[in-house]
Amino acid sequence: MRRERLFTSLVVVFALLGTALLLYLSGRATAPEVELGDLASFEGEQVVVEGTVVGTESDTLYLYSDSTVAKVYLNDRVPVKVLDRVRLRAQVIYASEMPALEMISSQSFVKRGEDTAVQLTLPLLEEEEGLVSVEGVTRAVAREGIFQKGYIMPTAALEEVFTAGVPFSWYGASEELKEGSIVKALGVLTQGKLHLYGEDSIQVEGRLLEMELTIGELMRRVSSGDGDVLFRPLNLRGYVLYEPRGESVYLTESLPEGILSLKCLLNSTFPLHKGDFVEVRNATLSLDEDTLRYTLLSDEVEVLLPHGPWNVTVEGIASDPLSFLGASVVVEGVARAEGDGILLEGRSGGRIWVVGVSLNDGTSYRVEGEVVYLKERSAYAISLEG
Known part of the structure; x- marks a missing residue:
């Protein structure tokens, strides 16, 4: 009798565990379909997202939809290129200004077709935004942290003098992208600025002669x-x-x-x-x-x-000596002997080494010389030689 009760209890326990496991697997097998702009409520969860690829890197793609760009980390290689419309299952890592997701597996990755981009022209309309492409010449290219920024002047507007072009910010960097580069770019236009993502969102096809x-x-x-x-x-x-x-x-x-x-x-x-x-x-x-x-x-x-003799204070040089390196300066101060060298002391207590001539300790001087760096002292000095 006891054995029968024990057997019955075990059957019930295993049945409950099996049901719980099936419910868990069912929950894992189905994930909610979420717009990229609504990922903030799903951090740490699995979701199904869909969008247009606007850039790729070796293990990453950038997905655009619903006025939002998300960074998707790939754990498997998938055949994908810009403008592909794709659908995939991923786990939301975080949902900040640029959400980050990690694809669960390549089996969940599905191509849904290919999108198109609007050809960008000038002048821009205030309400104009979305997926755009542009061909032109870069201007005022500069690096800012992990970004490269500047302007792209569309080929059809090269004679336009009242604008530097369309401002862009590229989430990437390349030594090939310089002033006067001839480029083709695809990105997201938002509030009059073109945002580019990934290695293949901009192609450098040449450069104008300087x-x-x-x-x-x-x-x-x-x-x-x-x-x-x-x-x-x-x-x-x-x-x-x-x-x-x-x-x-x-x-x-x-x-x-x-x-x-x-x-x-x-x-x-x-x-x-x-x-x-x-x-x-x-x-x-x-x-x-x-x-x-x-x-x-x-x-x-x-x-x-460098410029000719520049009248400065000892304190001015001492506070930022690198800015004066190689420059000819005129300064006033009192000579102070220290160890085997001489320092020139300013009115407010600033000090800098003086080399090349012998100065008397405690005597006031007005000297002209070149700001140099002394490796043996690991310090800057005014050289009065020559």
């Missing part, structure tokens, strides 16, 4: 209506006219005050000073619609010849 010009030659070409200077990459030499402020620099063709000057906007702050003779490379010439003045856009500049 133009080597002086400021005077550039202005003469602009005045004569030479359209080449509006979209060709430019290498331009000139003198820094004013002490730079932030990323804005004014260049002139001669010193002390040139007849012609041109504003240059750099992508980041460079250690430039008034009077430096510089070369701005891979620059784009753009016309400001508000002021009707031309501006150079660039992220590459080299000092060919």
